[in-house]
Amino acid sequence: MWSTTVLALGVELTVAPRSGDTTAQTIGPTLVSAASLFASLLGWALLALLERRTHRARALWASSAGVVLLASLAGPLTSATSLIATLTLAAMHLAVAAVLIPLLARTASVPDA
16 A cells, blocks of 8 residues: 555655654655564454453454554544545555454354353
């Protein structure tokens, strides 16, 4: 999605400057990949922890993942510097969630009772 938007359509994906900075931050492929990997690893770690602690790991994890997704959308919705950047970044968050949530939920080894 990043490559289609940025390379093919020429859209600049930028977010507002952090406090103390004066220039907007450009969202590049490295940042997108690192954030997706980080989210994957944290999601997997939370699922593993829940599997050890409860018999409802899958349900608890899925609801936690939904809450994290909603919280993650706050970034693009409040910081993107243009409407197209907002829509693209939000779509990227949703795309990662659409893959990770069902995929990791299916791997839960403790079935919900």
